[in-house]
Amino acid sequence: MSATQEKSVSSNTSAGPAESYDAIIVGAGFGGLAMLNRLRAQGLSVRVLEAGDGVGGTWYWNRYPGARCDVESMEYSYQFDESLQQEWSWPERYSGQAVILKYLNHVADRFDMRKDIQFNTRVSGAVFDEAAQRWTITAESGARMTAKYCVMATGCLSAPNTPDFNGSDSFKGDIYHTGKWPHQGVDFTGKRVGIIGTGSSAIQSIPIIAEQAAHLTVFQRTPNYSVPAANRPIDREMEREIKADYAGFRERENREQIAFGSRFQASDVSILDLSPGERTKVYEKYWQIGGLLFLYASTDMLINKEANETAAEFIRGKIRSIVKDKATAELLCPDTVVGCKRLCADTGYFETYNRPNVKLVDVELAPIEELTPRGLRTGGKEYELDCIVFATGFDAMTGSLLRMDIKGRKGLSLQQKWSEGPRTYLGLTVVGFPNMFIISGPGSPSVLTNMVPSIEQHVNWISDTIRDLRERQLSCIEPVVEAENAWVEHVNEVGASTLFPTCNSWYLGANIPGKPRVFMPYLGFPAYVEKCNQVRANGYEGFALSKA
Ligand code: FAD
Ligand code: NAP
Numbered sequence: 001m002s003a004t005q006e007k008s009v010s011s012n013t014s015a016g017p018a019e020s021y022d023a024i025i026v027g028a029g030f031g032g033l034a035m036l037n038r039l040r041a042q043g044l045s046v047r048v049l050e051a052g053d054g055v056g057g058t059w060y061w062n063r064y065p066g067a068r069c070d071v072e073s074m075e076y077s078y079q080f081d082e083s084l085q086q087e088w089s090w091p092e093r094y095s096g097q098a099v100i101l102k103y104l105n106h107v108a109d110r111f112d113m114r115k116d117i118q119f120n121t122r123v124s125g126a127v128f129d130e131a132a133q134r135w136t137i138t139a140e141s142g143a144r145m146t147a148k149y150c151v152m153a154t155g156c157l158s159a160p161n162t163p164d165f166n167g168s169d170s171f172k173g174d175i176y177h178t179g180k181w182p183h184q185g186v187d188f189t190g191k192r193v194g195i196i197g198t199g200s201s202a203i204q205s206i207p208i209i210a211e212q213a214a215h216l217t218v219f220q221r222t223p224n225y226s227v228p229a230a231n232r233p234i235d236r237e238m239e240r241e242i243k244a245d246y247a248g249f250r251e252r253e254n255r256e257q258i259a260f261g262s263r264f265q266a267s268d269v270s271i272l273d274l275s276p277g278e279r280t281k282v283y284e285k286y287w288q289i290g291g292l293l294f295l296y297a298s299t300d301m302l303i304n305k306e307a308n309e310t311a312a313e314f315i316r317g318k319i320r321s322i323v324k325d326k327a328t329a330e331l332l333c334p335d336t337v338v339g340c341k342r343l344c345a346d347t348g349y350f351e352t353y354n355r356p357n358v359k360l361v362d363v364e365l366a367p368i369e370e371l372t373p374r375g376l377r378t379g380g381k382e383y384e385l386d387c388i389v390f391a392t393g394f395d396a397m398t399g400s401l402l403r404m405d406i407k408g409r410k411g412l413s414l415q416q417k418w419s420e421g422p423r424t425y426l427g428l429t430v431v432g433f434p435n436m437f438i439i440s441g442p443g444s445p446s447v448l449t450n451m452v453p454s455i456e457q458h459v460n461w462i463s464d465t466i467r468d469l470r471e472r473q474l475s476c477i478e479p480v481v482e483a484e485n486a487w488v489e490h491v492n493e494v495g496a497s498t499l500f501p502t503c504n505s506w507y508l509g510a511n512i513p514g515k516p517r518v519f520m521p522y523l524g525f526p527a528y529v530e531k532c533n534q535v536r537a538n539g540y541e542g543f544a545l546s547k548a
Pocket of ligand 1: 051
């Protein structure tokens, strides 16, 4: 499966030999590794190109203190190999970043994947050559490769967002981004630290940084809802039970999955049918279960504003009871819809504001004006800092794709095609970009699910499709425009029927100045799997298949 050198390269790149493969996969996270495994099993020559110097994706880059999964460990793992899932043992209910990274390194070694992965290789562009019906992929180094199939496993949350504050270069201290955390770790002992943001990354890291730093200032633009994660050592009896029939467990998970995991049943009651006392009991029960399952305390949480407000008031009550300083507690109370931005799961987040060395600063009404040599200025006041942590999130879902220059038929660039928002068929494929597949692309359930099974579902669909094309000696697959239009419309309609579009979340691209406001993920996990299966069963309904 080693690469071959070819002399005739794509006509729209500069001359010179390019390595040639059946498939190139960009990214070596959960998606890229699973894809490599499946395509290699078909006997294809495959190359994975990865910007980092190791596997792991999200779990390679996000090494900030407290980084942890918010889906339970027994569910947030691969299911493609029974012995892998039998032999691996997770230490905690929710795995920390280091353990997930260790797991992905184990997978890479166990399936001898590294020989087909090229690290330290950031892809800058990909061009489809219509005559050769091949993709030419270019790395930032200038290296070029060609492939029949191109799989973008570049991640939904992998393009860090670093706001361009005035004076960004003037700050004399150290600047970190949670999504690009130094591998050697950071020692905050004795330091005055500022953190910008109160999303999931900030909410996980704030309690730990606060314990170490001399002083921590949290710059908050929008307060967030957070539920205690209730992390604990894994229940070994539960692990034995699941492992006794892991396939059955996964099957139920795939069939019944509510977003973010399946182990606890979602409630089947409307909260509005209950008395105030009964509501509190229900919310208290889900608060104690911990984590994102709180969103399933009632059937109408994400579709009925009045129902949602009862949950919002419950969480605000918790914040007020935990945070002693009244003004700080009020500042921490969100007035948005619960779950409209991704709900956070924390360990001691609100409690941290009771520490004498932690201060919350509101930067909503008085936005951050500038970074200065000594710190950060907001509301006319300069905060002196030794380090600033940007917990400012990601250009989600489209960022990693649009940061490359991807050109399909007739030189059409993905940037042009998506200038008013992403357009895909099933979140997997794009009109004008034949034989290019996206894992967890916009228009697929992706970030609204437990992502590992969603990724495997995409990997299996892509792999089966490529096998079918080869068996039927077909050269290209590409969606037709009517199917793409209908899918985009459907994704929008479903999103609009919920409360999701009511706040400025990254699901809508609202965190990135100038990004089109479009609800990008598809809400409808089990139905989506059915749809993908049906499309295949009906001879790739909505696609044009062509011979060489
Ligand atoms: P990634 O893991 O993002 O991997 C993409 C890879 O592509 C990266 O290694 C990147 O370097 C590489 N890449 C991107 N562009 C290029 C390029 N141009 N050239 C070369 N390489 C490139 N999901 C959940 O379901 N549950 C969770 O609890 C959860 N927690 C999360 C916590 C954090 C901090 C973050 C950021 C995300 C979390 N997610 C969670 C989402 C998480 O991203 C997915 O679960 C999953 O890890 C995604 O895998 P992936 O392979 O699709 O993408
Ligand atoms: P995020 O949710 O987008 O949060 C970014 C934070 O930075 C927000 O509070 C945002 O404020 C703030 N911010 C951005 N630009 C700013 C500016 N110019 N001035 C002031 N504040 C600014 O990013 P994240 O915390 O990295 O999380 C992203 C996603 O990754 C999560 O939603 C989740 O899906 C995943 N994740 C999961 C976990 C987990 O628990 N497993 C942990 C981390 C991340 P606004 O809200 O006002 O925009």
